[in-house]
Amino acid sequence: xxxxxxxxxxxxxxxxxxxxxxxxxxxxxxxxxxxxxxxxxxxxxxxxxxxxxxxxxxxxxxxxxxxxxxxxxxxxxxxxxxxxxxxxxxxxxxxxxxxxxxxxxxxxxxxxx
Amino acid sequence: xxxxxxxxxxxxxxxxxxxxxxxxxxxxxxxxxxxxxxxxxxxxxxxxxxxxxxxxxxxxxxxxxxxxxxxxxxxxxxxxxxxxxxxxxxxxxxxxxxxxxxxxxxxxxxxxxxx
Numbered sequence: 544x545x546x547x548x549x550x551x552x553x554x555x556x557x558x559x560x561x562x563x564x565x566x567x568x569x570x571x572x573x574x575x576x577x578x579x580x581x582x583x584x585x586x587x588x589x590x591x592x593x594x595x596x597x598x599x600x601x602x603x604x605x606x607x608x609x610x611x612x613x614x615x616x617x618x619x620x621x622x623x624x625x626x627x628x629x630x631x632x633x634x635x636x637x638x639x640x641x642x643x644x645x646x647x648x649x650x651x652x653x654x655x656x
Numbered sequence: 657x658x659x660x661x662x663x664x665x666x667x668x669x670x671x672x673x674x675x676x677x678x679x680x681x682x683x684x685x686x687x688x689x690x691x692x693x694x695x696x697x698x699x700x701x702x703x704x705x706x707x708x709x710x711x712x713x714x715x716x717x718x719x720x721x722x723x724x725x726x727x728x729x730x731x732x733x734x735x736x737x738x739x740x741x742x743x744x745x746x747x748x749x750x751x752x753x754x755x756x757x758x759x760x761x762x763x764x765x766x767x768x769x770x771x
Contacts (some may be wrong), residue, residue, distance in 0.1 A: 576758075585747065585761040601758065633701060645759060647693075647701040 545570045547648035549634050555654045556624055564619045564651050566634030574637045575617040576601065576645070577609065579630040586633065592617055624655045658683045660750050662762035669738055670770050677733045677765045679748030685709075690724065690731045691749040691759065701747075707731065735767075743769045 547568045556562055568575065576591035578601075588601030592611040606628055608620040617636075621628060634648040659682040669675045681690065692704040705715065707724050715722045719736045735742050748762040 578761075583763060585763040586749075586759075587761075588758050591758065631699065644703060644706055646703070649700045652699070 545646070547634055547636055547646050549632075549648040549651050551651060552649060553652045555656065557656050558625055559623050562621050562624060562653075564621075564632060564634075564653070566617045566619065566648060567615050568617075568634075568636040568646070569615065570636065570638070570646070571614065572636035572646075573614070573639045574645075575611070576635050577607070577617070577619050578633045578635065579603065579628075580633065580650075581630050589619070589632075624653075626655045629653060629655045658685075658688075658750055658752065658760045660748050660760050660762035662746075662748055662765050664765045665763075666766045666768070668768040668770060671740055672737050674734060674736050675738055675767065677735075677746050677748075677767065679731045679733065679762060681729050681731065681748070681750045683750060683752065685752050687753065689751045689753065691747075691751070692722065692731075692733050693747045693749065695745040695747065695764070697744070704733075738769045740769045740771055743767060 550565045573594045577589040578586040579589055580586045587603050589603055589607050590598055590601050590609040592598045595611055595614050598609050598611055611617055632651045635645040637645045661680045663678055688709045690707045694702040694704055705722055712724050712726055721734045723732045745764045745766045747764045749759045751759040
């Protein structure tokens with residue numbers, strides 16, 4: 544089954560404790576991205592990657608890092624989480640840049656205390 | 657700059673009524689894609705439709721229909737004979753395949769279908 548998976552689905556952590564949210568797709572997609580969803584703000588793009596070893600900032604990259612060492616994986620790293628990073632995070636992938644449809648993961652709810 | 661406006665923050669209708677969700681977009685590009693996504697209470701994002709800027713033909717899929725009008729920069733979504741299971745947040749989105757493929761989302765419309 545074609546899908547985008549994220550782990551963990553739910554996470555409670557404390558300020559400053561490094562964490563990683565994993566994202567994996569099994570569709571051989573080149574393009575992957577991370578979004579955060581906040582009430583009243585919709586979804587905003589954090590980072591995106593057009594292929595292995597190619598990443599770039601989205602609209603709200605501050606406080607986040609990503610890596611793309613393999614085509615299927617695109618982890619989101621919070622080196623020193625802060626309460627304002629409490630949010631719902633979505634990973635997405637598409638076949639290539641310009642492909643019209645992005646497939647979204649199930650989301651990760653993060654609470655930073 | 658690209659922008660998507662969903663002016664309706666929250667809508668409540670009684671089951672079996674028809675309901676239209678409005679979406680107005682802004683872009684200077686001639687090539688772009690428009691999307692609708694559904695986010696049920698469980699939280700996942702469900703892709704509903706994608707329309708490219710060169711295809712103004714309206715589309716119907718069961719109880720769902722979409723009205724794309726370039727003249728008014730609108731891409732409205734209508735649910736006919738609504739059901740409780742349609743209760744969700746609906747997002748309209750815009751992307752330009754020639755500009756980093758970023759999707760610009762509207763802020764969403766929360767739809768309540770009352771039994």
